Amino acid sequence: MATVVDSSNPKSDFPIQYRELNYLNCSKGWKSWFFTLDHKRIGIMYLIGVTCAFFLGGLFAVLLRTELLSPARILLSADGYNQMFTLHGAIMTFLVIIPGVPAAIGNIILPVMLGAKDVAFPRMNLGSFYLWMFGAAFFLAALALGGLDTGWTFYTPYSITTSTAVITALLGVFILGFSSIFTGLNFIVTIHTMRPPGMTWFKMPLFLWALYATALIQILATPVLGITGLLLVVERAFHIGIFDPALGGDPVLFQHFFWFYSHPAVYVMILPAMGVVSEVIAVHSRKHIFGYRFIAYSSIAIAIFGFLVWGHHMFVSGQSKVVAVVFSAITFSVSIPSAIKVFNWLTTMYKGSIRFTTAMCYALAFLFIFSIGGLTGLFLATLATDIHLHDTYFVVAHFHYVMMGSSLVGLFAAVHHWWPKITGKMFSEFWGRIACLGVFLGFNLTFFPQFLLGTRGMPRRYYTYLPEFQNLHILSTCGAYLLGLSSALMAATLIYSVYRGKKAPANPWGGASLEWQCSSPPPANNFDHPPLAGDPYIMESVVYNEEIGGYVPVECQGAKKGSVTASGDKEA
Amino acid sequence: MNTAATTTTDDHADSHDHEHHDPRLAHHFDSHQQQFDTGKLGIWLFLVTEVLFFSGLFGFYAVYRSLHPEVFLYASQFLDTVLGAANTVVLLFSSLTMAWGVRCAQLGQTRGLMVCLVVTLACAAIFLGVKSFEYTEKAHHGLLWAGMYHSPEHHDAAAADGAAGAGDHAHDEAAAAGDHGDDELFEKTKHTLSYMTTVLWVVIVISGIALGLLFKNPNKKTLATVAGCVLVSAAGMVIGAYSSIGYHHFGHAEKPTDEEILMAETVPAEYAAQKEKVPEPKLAGTFFSVYFCMTGLHAIHIIGGMIAISWLIVRTAHGAFTTYYFGAVDFVGLYWHLVDLIWIYLFPLLYLIN
Ligand code: HEM
Ligand SMILES: [Cu+2]
Numbered sequence: 001m002a003t004v005v006d007s008s009n010p011k012s013d014f015p016i017q018y019r020e021l022n023y024l025n026c027s028k029g030w031k032s033w034f035f036t037l038d039h040k041r042i043g044i045m046y047l048i049g050v051t052c053a054f055f056l057g058g059l060f061a062v063l064l065r066t067e068l069l070s071p072a073r074i075l076l077s078a079d080g081y082n083q084m085f086t087l088h089g090a091i092m093t094f095l096v097i098i099p100g101v102p103a104a105i106g107n108i109i110l111p112v113m114l115g116a117k118d119v120a121f122p123r124m125n126l127g128s129f130y131l132w133m134f135g136a137a138f139f140l141a142a143l144a145l146g147g148l149d150t151g152w153t154f155y156t157p158y159s160i161t162t163s164t165a166v167i168t169a170l171l172g173v174f175i176l177g178f179s180s181i182f183t184g185l186n187f188i189v190t191i192h193t194m195r196p197p198g199m200t201w202f203k204m205p206l207f208l209w210a211l212y213a214t215a216l217i218q219i220l221a222t223p224v225l226g227i228t229g230l231l232l233v234v235e236r237a238f239h240i241g242i243f244d245p246a247l248g249g250d251p252v253l254f255q256h257f258f259w260f261y262s263h264p265a266v267y268v269m270i271l272p273a274m275g276v277v278s279e280v281i282a283v284h285s286r287k288h289i290f291g292y293r294f295i296a297y298s299s300i301a302i303a304i305f306g307f308l309v310w311g312h313h314m315f316v317s318g319q320s321k322v323v324a325v326v327f328s329a330i331t332f333s334v335s336i337p338s339a340i341k342v343f344n345w346l347t348t349m350y351k352g353s354i355r356f357t358t359a360m361c362y363a364l365a366f367l368f369i370f371s372i373g374g375l376t377g378l379f380l381a382t383l384a385t386d387i388h389l390h391d392t393y394f395v396v397a398h399f400h401y402v403m404m405g406s407s408l409v410g411l412f413a414a415v416h417h418w419w420p421k422i423t424g425k426m427f428s429e430f431w432g433r434i435a436c437l438g439v440f441l442g443f444n445l446t447f448f449p450q451f452l453l454g455t456r457g458m459p460r461r462y463y464t465y466l467p468e469f470q471n472l473h474i475l476s477t478c479g480a481y482l483l484g485l486s487s488a489l490m491a492a493t494l495i496y497s498v499y500r501g502k503k504a505p506a507n508p509w510g511g512a513s514l515e516w517q518c519s520s521p522p523p524a525n526n527f528d529h530p531p532l533a534g535d536p537y538i539m540e541s542v543v544y545n546e547e548i549g550g551y552v553p554v555e556c557q558g559a560k561k562g563s564v565t566a567s568g569d570k571e572a
Numbered sequence: 573m574n575t576a577a578t579t580t581t582d583d584h585a586d587s588h589d590h591e592h593h594d595p596r597l598a599h600h601f602d603s604h605q606q607q608f609d610t611g612k613l614g615i616w617l618f619l620v621t622e623v624l625f626f627s628g629l630f631g632f633y634a635v636y637r638s639l640h641p642e643v644f645l646y647a648s649q650f651l652d653t654v655l656g657a658a659n660t661v662v663l664l665f666s667s668l669t670m671a672w673g674v675r676c677a678q679l680g681q682t683r684g685l686m687v688c689l690v691v692t693l694a695c696a697a698i699f700l701g702v703k704s705f706e707y708t709e710k711a712h713h714g715l716l717w718a719g720m721y722h723s724p725e726h727h728d729a730a731a732a733d734g735a736a737g738a739g740d741h742a743h744d745e746a747a748a749a750g751d752h753g754d755d756e757l758f759e760k761t762k763h764t765l766s767y768m769t770t771v772l773w774v775v776i777v778i779s780g781i782a783l784g785l786l787f788k789n790p791n792k793k794t795l796a797t798v799a800g801c802v803l804v805s806a807a808g809m810v811i812g813a814y815s816s817i818g819y820h821h822f823g824h825a826e827k828p829t830d831e832e833i834l835m836a837e838t839v840p841a842e843y844a845a846q847k848e849k850v851p852e853p854k855l856a857g858t859f860f861s862v863y864f865c866m867t868g869l870h871a872i873h874i875i876g877g878m879i880a881i882s883w884l885i886v887r888t889a890h891g892a893f894t895t896y897y898f899g900a901v902d903f904v905g906l907y908w909h910l911v912d913l914i915w916i917y918l919f920p921l922l923y924l925i926n
Contacts, residue, residue: 121610122600193609219620222621224628226625227626231865234865241855242632247858
């Protein structure tokens, strides 16, 4: 085990790598966690919550896929199937992907990246975690109170007439919405007012830009979801005739309101993951990010354009032709900023010295999967093809490529990238990479066949199917099993490292942004003095030091032997 | 904001000792200025989300009004413009006292701040009192959201039938019967409200006693102030409810014309005159759905504001605010202005159609 510089050794030239007293052990007892105002602890609690929700949602998914092994009944009744896919979708969107990167990883990393001591409103931060817990409790209650079978979209009029627990679930969504709003609000204010000296807007790490854009969407779109959900609750409880056609209401209006939030919400899911990928690719290619401003601006562009395309979910809901054409055109244009990002990441890797660390492997998987997911979105945005593809497995495959394959894989990349910083432990790269390979293969095996199924006419949300679809369904189910096992392996690897992993140095990967300057794991107040921020992508500013097993600033390295240049090559 | 800036720098220039121990400065901020700016940005963003939250309802209003203008034309006649206008004035006045309070806080005038906050709280309560009268009255006329809506015309017809069934139906008698029915409705409204006000009176008495007992006790300052806030709120609501009842009585006793008797209580005479021209549209209840959703959500925000103002009052009683630390007052003030502003939109959109 490499020696790490402890705080007890003040004579060392190197920055402090490890402290006996850090945010994880500076206070003990359940109260010190449940009432903590420390953003890092709150982030950890989010991470644990999100992981539990992920495995619950995953369990539902596995049950669904098992049911689809054959057109006949295997495990679930038809109604049971409807409830399963609804809760799977609702849990995965509202409890896992939306809070995943921003609330869990963002909470831990954002203030540290800013060199700040905490987010702007620590109490509100804790509050939004508890709102998340409440929301999750409502979802579980909905499960217990007879399930929910409307699909995660709650389309009227069925959601008004079904006898399942729509109100409970909607209240859950409402509460989760506020949790999300408060997180976003906190992040925007923190980024505006708490940047350290020297960090101008265009010296911010791109992850912060991404979180900023995400937060903008969160506070601008989520209130609309809140009020829509509330109106639907009131509609069900009091029959106000807003969405209920029986009372003269307009059920399609609900779709408009819903997608006005939920399309921007898909960018709440993807933007943070894109930010993660920007960081991971630059650091693990040991190269300055290419096209910094383009990536930063494209995040904002996506956030803005995202508000103007909701109609593409309603091409067959009876829109006027003109409206449909306009929405289709804007939808095409929203893919431009996404493509800009992909090209910039590729160019960043070009001639970099790429290391296939686990985090990097996930980032590469992201690139591959996101490209497919984004491009298939264009098929759906095309009016003529969408008539055929709407409500088929093609849509299912499309959004799983972007949500599961991109957002979630982005979350995995983030977890692996910042794991040493968060826990102070190194995980096994070997098992990490195996798990990554499993996730990648399992994912594609699960969802690629669904593109084929969709183009051949297999409708989504069906419990049974024509016999000619069975082979592809079986493939897909096998993929789901592989995916489940691999994510379990990933979790096992990470959890194992907490107990048995070696101590992490402050900067294991050679990142130049501020979070790598404080020890691993950070002390309770992150930095004793506000650090000076420079360009976060000058990878030459740190060099590898074998004694420490991590990167140190060039200034400290001096003439010591065994040094390695920034690009990772051994010096002669 | 400028005040904060100058005071903070002054403050830092001549006292270095309490920089790190100032209980008014949270540990993660470097200066009062930073703390204040952070809060300010935070509250503005929060207000943005509030506006968007309401925008869903306004969007809904726009859609339905453009699809069914006749519904809005017809049904808005049942809202009492005078009560709405009175409430508008009350809220505007409360915005004034709130703004004044913020000024007092900036200047460090604790007593002035206290007075302003209490007046604001009372105004909010009066608003709610009037609103509860309006709601009760609508409920008794069957003017509820779509699912519960009872057509007032149908209801008048029933009253007329009743009169017809009684035997002779000379015009005067029928009118008398209608009048009677209206009186009954109004009595019912009063009755329901009197339950509410009884509860409020109990609250007033209890909190009054609590306030009296705790007033001089320095250890129970918080409790005493809370009791005071409850007292003011309850009293305000009672005033609001009673004055609307009084107004209604007055307006009613004045000159019950035939048209007024024919129509539900609050319908202006002009409408009754043009009744033939605008038949009751099919979706009249939808208007009341909109009305109750919008004003209901607004009322919830008023209640939220009252809680926030009470919290300020408690903190003021403890002397929490100083010339360089008054952010909370400012922020609640901004929120209050927004709630006020939303009402300024709701009033014409709902009450003043036509
Ligand atoms: C790159 C540009 C993208 C384009 C052009 C695009 C386009 C579309 C279109 C046209 C649909 C509607 C298909 C239909 O229902 O017939 C759709 C559905 C969907 N997309 Fe995308 N999309 C893009 C990216 C994303 C991203 C990044 C996410 C999430 C992270 C996402 C998530 C979804 C979801 C969840 C649905 C289906 C919702 C449902 O009906 O349950 N999309 N997409
Ligand atoms: Cu969309």
